[in-house]
Amino acid sequence: MRKNIFTMFLMLAVCIFLSGEAFSAWTQAKGHSYNQLTLSYYKTTKKFTTIERNASDEIVNTHSRVFRNEEEEFTSSKVTYYGEYGIIDTLTVYGSVPYDRQRSNDTMKFAGEDGPNGIGDINLGLRYNLVQNLLGSGALMSLQGEVKIPEAYHYGHPLEDLSLGDGQYDATLAILLGRGFGKGYAWLNTGYKYRFENEKFDPVTFKPSDQLKVSFGGGYPLTSWLSAVAYVAWTKALGNAEVSNELITKSFETGTAANNHAEGALIQDTLALESSSLNAYAGLQFNITPKWQTVVSYNRDLSGVGEFKTKNSALGETFGLAVVYVH
Structure with a gap:
């Protein structure tokens, strides 16, 4: 199956719909839990790219201005369980497990296959409440560590197959701030994601x-x-992606690359190893009982401006419906 450009769409589809609780600074009380089952649908037919091509469709620059291109349709229908559990009042373990069904017009065209389905990347993390009242501001501060585990699915060849994830481990460390304001609340999450090599x-x-x-x-x-409920999320690639010489050579053999821009094309386009994105989420939470809620949501990728501009990433939207149980 030809993979083409849909890695960048996949990465957004994997992470774009998790509850706002996943970003919040608060921990669960000891023995208490938060459980969310989400049905989401992601669709994209466009992407933002820094790849510049001439009239013959040859790559002439891999770090050009951002272009907005029409692409083949890619969809991801997903059922995701997200849960939190309070080990002690100040320490919460959390995780998410998605079941994903992907459909790509691109893979249908080149391989006669719709796309993969099954369990995707599993995320596990710990959140520790460091301070309840930061410098007398009324804000609490927590430290959060998370690892992405890509072991639940078969990872196909990066130049030939569309897989349910990008196949390598990631580790994220974040500082979270949260504060109540009357009846409402606000939070801030700032983190660094280290991405391991895919071997x-x-x-x-x-x-x-x-x-x-x-x-x-x-x-x-x-x-x-x-x-x-609402949030804005920004991801900035730090520009340290790498591809092996053997991968570059393989890209010529498979026809993925055709000129001296092979390395840049692999990083910026084919494998989307340096994607930056900006997206916004809005949702309505219906309180059925004190323990049961339903959340209807919409999430959209944004073009952004300046340093916050979306680059080498998809322009898509996600519709979500979630059921929440709080114990």
Whole structure:
């Protein structure tokens, strides 16, 4: 199956719909839990790219201005479980497990296959509350560590197959701030994601760029049974992606690359190893009972401006419906 450009769409589809709780600074009380089951649908037919091509469709620059291109349709229908559990009052373990069904017009065209389905990347993390009242501001501060585990699915060849994830481990360390404001609340999450090298097809290897991740958001009750929640998330690639010489050579053999811009094309386009993105989320939470809620949400990728511009990433949207149980 030909992979083409859909790695960048996949990465957004994997991470774009998690509850705002996943970004929040608060920990669960000892023995208490937060459980969310989400049905989401992601679709994209466009991407932002720094790849410049001439009239003959040859690459002439891999670090050009950002172009907005039409692409083949890619969709991801996903059921995701996200949960938190309070080990002690100041320490919470959390994780997410998605079941993903991907469909790509591109893979249908080149291989006659719709796309993969199954369990994707699993995320596990710990959140520790460091300070309850930071410098008398009323804000609490927590430290959070998370690892992405890519062992639940078969990872195909990076130049030939569309897989349910990008096949390598990631580790994220973040500082989180949270504060209540009357009936509402706000939070800030600032983190660094280290991305390990993918050696599944050694010596055909690659390492995605590390990332700076910043998100902020909050929620406010509109009535006794309805609350509004929203956040903005920004991911900045730090430009340290690498591909092996063997991978570059393989790209010529498979027809993925055709000129002296092979390395840049692999990093910026084919494997999307240096994607930067900006997206916004809005949701309505319906309080059915004190323990049960339903959340309807919409998430959209944004073009951004300046340093916050989306580059080498998809322009898509996600619709979500979640059921939440709090114990």
